[in-house]
Amino acid sequence: MNPPFTVADFLAVFAAYNAAIWPVQIAAYALGLLAVAAIVIPRSGLMRSAFAALSVLWAFTGIGYHLLFFASINPLASLFAAFFVLQAILLLASAIRPGDLHLQFGQDVRSTAGLITLVYALAIYPVLGILAGHGGTAGPMFGVAPCPTTIFTIGLLLFARGRWVIWLSVIPIMWSLIGLAAAIQLGIWEDLAMPVTAIGLGGALALPLWTRRAVS
Template structure:
């Protein structure tokens, strides 16, 4: 499959986008830290609402500001991507309001929490370092919270810390984006986005293991 844009055009869009939205990149980091802090602070009635609200804001921003306003002029399919991100934002917003009692964010012993925290760290720090090392320049490439791929990795990291039967519906669109983003990363050789495939694989294993552990009726 051929992309309707090249590598230079892809990064030119990010350069213009990052310049236009500055300093929202800092706001995105603050929101991300607020969500992680809510999880690390321990179990509280507001924890899930806070995390879901933050994720809703980040996904809505990516859908409207990046996909719809900046990316769609070079890639018409981006309007479909915008719809996916806005739909996921609406789902997170609904969960923030309803806050299903069976869902809870928590750190537990085992690989789920370790993998979740590792992906959060990757999305917020390692991802940017790899982008700079690849020569993209910090403000000329995808950034945490305001670009789809690092935002999806961050989301998957948090979903790995979430317990309850309703995790699967929240995972469908992130997994779809894993497939789309990984395919584009391979064609464009955006190596920092290769972490997206690892995140999707880990989430798939987590969902499968949780399903196998449930009592079968």
């Protein structure tokens, strides 16, 4: 099913949105770097701050982008906003009461995939957008747009361990499937990393369960 708007409409919304919220994008990158720091510095307080920072990014994207701007061209935007705010609430709850949630950086495939995903969201994604002609303030930007924020969140969750991780992964994985259709239909090819990273996260979460069943 084709979206109820054109590529030009889609990018025009992003241009207007980015202009209206500037310089929030700079603050979003600062929050992203805080989350990265929490991975390499194993402190509970810093980890809580990282998940709280992600909560702010998801809430801002849900309300600021989906509800106040994207809703002008897409009737489903209000529903998308609700899911993003719900994810923000889950992230904030995990920051307040983390339980056994923690970030683990190791020399394994999961950590390597997480690192690549974070670098992609922060640095490679915007470069690809610029090369495609819709980068920078003319298109989706990290921390204030759904897809690069989702990719970054998946990257952080690849480092996360604990019972919270499954619940924090549901909405990012769901959005990756929605974003895949939009990426293909609108030609935002940098968003194709979303389903790839979502599959990686899903596999990382399923592997321990499968291993325990095989052993038992």
